[in-house]
Amino acid sequence: MKELSLNILDIAKNSVKAGATLVRISLNTDERGILKLLISDNGCGMSEEILRGVTDPFYTTRTTRKVGMGLPLLKMAAEQTGGTLSITSSVKEGESGTILEASFDTNSIDCMPLGDIASTVCVLIAGSPEIDFEFTDESPKGCVELKTAEIRAVLGEGISLAEPEVQQWIEEYIAEQYKNLNSI
Amino acid sequence: MKSLAELAAIREKMQSKVVIREGMGTIRVVVGMATCGIAAGARPVLKAFTEGVNAQGLADKVSVTQTGCIGICQYEPVVEIFEEGKEKVTYVKLDEAKAKEIVEKHLKGGQVVTEYTIGAAN
Numbered sequence: 001m002k003e004l005s006l007n008i009l010d011i012a013k014n015s016v017k018a019g020a021t022l023v024r025i026s027l028n029t030d031e032r033g034i035l036k037l038l039i040s041d042n043g044c045g046m047s048e049e050i051l052r053g054v055t056d057p058f059y060t061t062r063t064t065r066k067v068g069m070g071l072p073l074l075k076m077a078a079e080q081t082g083g084t085l086s087i088t089s090s091v092k093e094g095e096s097g098t099i100l101e102a103s104f105d106t107n108s109i110d111c112m113p114l115g116d117i118a119s120t121v122c123v124l125i126a127g128s129p130e131i132d133f134e135f136t137d138e139s140p141k142g143c144v145e146l147k148t149a150e151i152r153a154v155l156g157e158g159i160s161l162a163e164p165e166v167q168q169w170i171e172e173y174i175a176e177q178y179k180n181l182n183s184i
Numbered sequence: 185m186k187s188l189a190e191l192a193a194i195r196e197k198m199q200s201k202v203v204i205r206e207g208m209g210t211i212r213v214v215v216g217m218a219t220c221g222i223a224a225g226a227r228p229v230l231k232a233f234t235e236g237v238n239a240q241g242l243a244d245k246v247s248v249t250q251t252g253c254i255g256i257c258q259y260e261p262v263v264e265i266f267e268e269g270k271e272k273v274t275y276v277k278l279d280e281a282k283a284k285e286i287v288e289k290h291l292k293g294g295q296v297v298t299e300y301t302i303g304a305a306n
Binding site: 120123159166 | 195220
């Protein structure tokens with residue numbers, strides 16, 4: 001993986017697979033350059049036994065191969081900057097879900113660039129237009145935000161968020177917020 | 185500045201089209217988007233297909249979707265094209281430029297781009 005946004009795309013798909021109806025992705029960079037990534041969902045969660053194994057590359061839910069590199073790669077990306085990755089999960093009925101927290105020191109030479117995060121958000125929404133995503137990216141410069149529930153409220157039920165016109169709007173909406181932040 | 189109000193305009197425009205589009209998608213483009221695909225560059229490939237299909241006005245008959253690991257990770261980015269009454273076509277080791285070519289030649293022109301298929305890669 002060459003961009004953190006690619007790791008985020010990969011890992012957020014686990015939340016989708018867990019049957020979540022809401023997936024939150026938040027990035028927060030403080031003035032020291034420490035980036036905190038939080039991905040949380042209300043999916044089915046994982047038992048303690050599974051949770052222990054998820055960062056092991058030889059554990060996977062896929063059926064076509066015996067290796068699963070998604071979480072190990074993200075863990076590596078965090079740790080090579082001096083950061084950490086941790087996951088907590090609950091399988092309790094009514095409050096099940098998973099929270100992934102990772103931190104990165106963006107001053108580190110080994111910290112990958114965030115990359116095309118607008119594209120990641122679009123691909124996630126296009127892949128699962130029926131579920132809700134909330135994306136925020138906060139830094140001392142300001143905040144970039146996108147909530148699919150707000151988009152859905154305007155569009156109404158009949159129009160899928162995967163429609164090319166809607167996708168284009170989402171991508172431009174995010175890109176424009178970043179552009180405005182960077183021009184301050 | 186982009187605003188949510190613009191979505192209302194998209195809604196008005198779309199509502200007339202929704203009825204026509206149902207059941208018309210006869211070609212299905214499936215992009216492998218597991219860890220292997222993403223790491224190999226599937227995200228820009230998917231984007232090239234989505235944008236290409238839209239730009240060529242093929243959205244009524246072609247749908248672009250994502251799937252997990254197809255099982256041939258060494259050939260990623262992998263894209264499968266399913267068309268009613270025809271054999272599945274598997275394209276391998278794609279990039280943005282190849283994807284655009286496939287939209288133009290295969291999806292629009294009906295000609296399989298043989299040199300990018302798994303048969304040619306073997």
